Amino acid sequence: MKQETFERHYTDRWDEFERWSEVLDGAREADVAMDERREIGREFPARYRQVCHHLSLARARHYSFGLQQRLNRLALEGHRHLYRARTPVLASILRFVGAGFPRAFRRHGRFVLFSALLFILPGAAMSIAMTLDPDLIYSLVDPAQVASMESMYDPANRSLGRERQSDTDFAMFGYYIANNVGIGFRMFAGGLLFGLGSMFFLGFNGLFLAAIATHLTVAGFSSTFWPFVSGHSAFELTAIVIFGGAGLMMGMAGLAPGRKKRWHAIRDRARDALPLVYGGGGMLVLAAFVEAFWSSTTWPPVSFKYAVGGVLWVLTIVYFWLPGRHEP
Structure with a gap:
C-alpha cells in the first residue's frame, strides 16, 4: 500500500x-x-x-x-x-483543588447560576416584605426559635453563635460540619425528584436565612450578627448554591433524558456532578472551621472581621474565575 x-x-x-x-x-x-x-x-x-x-x-x-x-x-x-504509575492521593487532591473543581464549576455554570437565583430571589423578596411587616418572620420561624436566635447574638456573650454546651470550639466545629454538610446533601439528593427537592430546599433556605438576618438587623443585633456571618459566609453560601446546582443537574437529566432510560440519564448526570459535590463538601467543612474558630470570637474589632470577610469573598470569586483555565 x-x-x-x-x-x-x-x-x-x-x-x-x-x-x-x-x-x-x-x-x-x-x-x-x-x-x-x-x-x-x-x-x-x-x-x-x-x-x-x-x-x-x-x-x-x-x-x-x-x-x-x-x-x-x-x-x-x-x-x-x-x-x-497511579497519581498519589495527595497529588490528585491538590490537582482537583487547584484546577479540577473550579473547572467543573465553570463547566456547569448555568446550573449554578440558576441555583443562585432560586436561593437569592426568595430571600430578597422576604427581606423587602419584612421591612413592611416585621411579623412575617413568624410565618417561617416559631417565637421560641426567634428568641433563641436573639440570645445567640446578644452582645454580652463571650462567644457568638449557637450556645456551646461543651464550651469548646472543637465541639462546635463538629456540629457545624454535620449541620452544613447535611443541608448540602439534602439539596443534592433533592435533584432525584426531577429537581423539585433541590428547588424547594434552595428557596426555603433563602427565605429562612433572609428572615433571620432581616429580623436580627431590625431588632438591633446587627453589630454582632453581621460580623459573625461575614467570616464564613463566602464559603458556606457559595457551597449551598453549588450543591443546589448539582441537584438541578440531576433534575434536568430526569426531565430530559434524551435517548437514555430515565434512571440511566440521572445516574450519569450524578456522576458528572460529583466534582461539584466533592468541592462543595470541602467548602462546607472549611466554612465550619472558620465559623467555629473565627466567626464566634468577640475580641477582634468589628471592622477587622468585616475586612477578613471581604477578602475571603474576593478570594472565592477569584478562585472560581481563574484557576485551571490554562492548565493541562
Missing part, C-alpha cells in the same frame, strides 16, 4: 487518538461530556494497539520519517496513559 493511501485511510483515526490523549491529560476536559470520557476509556487500549501496529507497518514499508515520527509519538503517548 502506498503511503498516501495509508495516510488517507487512517489519518482521521490518528487525529482522534491524539485528541483522546489530550482529553486524558485534562487539556480538553471542559469540552468532553461524561459519556464520551467513559467511551474513550473503553476504546483507548484497542486504538493504542492499532497505532502500534501502524507504526510497525510504517517502519517495515519505509514510509517517510515524518509519518514514522508522528506514529511513534502517538504510541509513546498511548503507552504513557496506559502504563503510567
Whole structure:
C-alpha cells in the first residue's frame, strides 16, 4: 500500500487518538461530556494497539520519517496513559483543588447560576416584605426559635453563635460540619425528584436565612450578627448554591433524558456532578472551621472581621474565575 493511501485511510483515526490523549491529560476536559470520557476509556487500549501496529507497518514499508515520527509519538503517548504509575492521593487532591473543581464549576455554570437565583430571589423578596411587616418572620420561624436566635447574638456573650454546651470550639466545629454538610446533601439528593427537592430546599433556605438576618438587623443585633456571618459566609453560601446546582443537574437529566432510560440519564448526570459535590463538601467543612474558630470570637474589632470577610469573598470569586483555565 502506498503511503498516501495509508495516510488517507487512517489519518482521521490518528487525529482522534491524539485528541483522546489530550482529553486524558485534562487539556480538553471542559469540552468532553461524561459519556464520551467513559467511551474513550473503553476504546483507548484497542486504538493504542492499532497505532502500534501502524507504526510497525510504517517502519517495515519505509514510509517517510515524518509519518514514522508522528506514529511513534502517538504510541509513546498511548503507552504513557496506559502504563503510567497511579497519581498519589495527595497529588490528585491538590490537582482537583487547584484546577479540577473550579473547572467543573465553570463547566456547569448555568446550573449554578440558576441555583443562585432560586436561593437569592426568595430571600430578597422576604427581606423587602419584612421591612413592611416585621411579623412575617413568624410565618417561617416559631417565637421560641426567634428568641433563641436573639440570645445567640446578644452582645454580652463571650462567644457568638449557637450556645456551646461543651464550651469548646472543637465541639462546635463538629456540629457545624454535620449541620452544613447535611443541608448540602439534602439539596443534592433533592435533584432525584426531577429537581423539585433541590428547588424547594434552595428557596426555603433563602427565605429562612433572609428572615433571620432581616429580623436580627431590625431588632438591633446587627453589630454582632453581621460580623459573625461575614467570616464564613463566602464559603458556606457559595457551597449551598453549588450543591443546589448539582441537584438541578440531576433534575434536568430526569426531565430530559434524551435517548437514555430515565434512571440511566440521572445516574450519569450524578456522576458528572460529583466534582461539584466533592468541592462543595470541602467548602462546607472549611466554612465550619472558620465559623467555629473565627466567626464566634468577640475580641477582634468589628471592622477587622468585616475586612477578613471581604477578602475571603474576593478570594472565592477569584478562585472560581481563574484557576485551571490554562492548565493541562
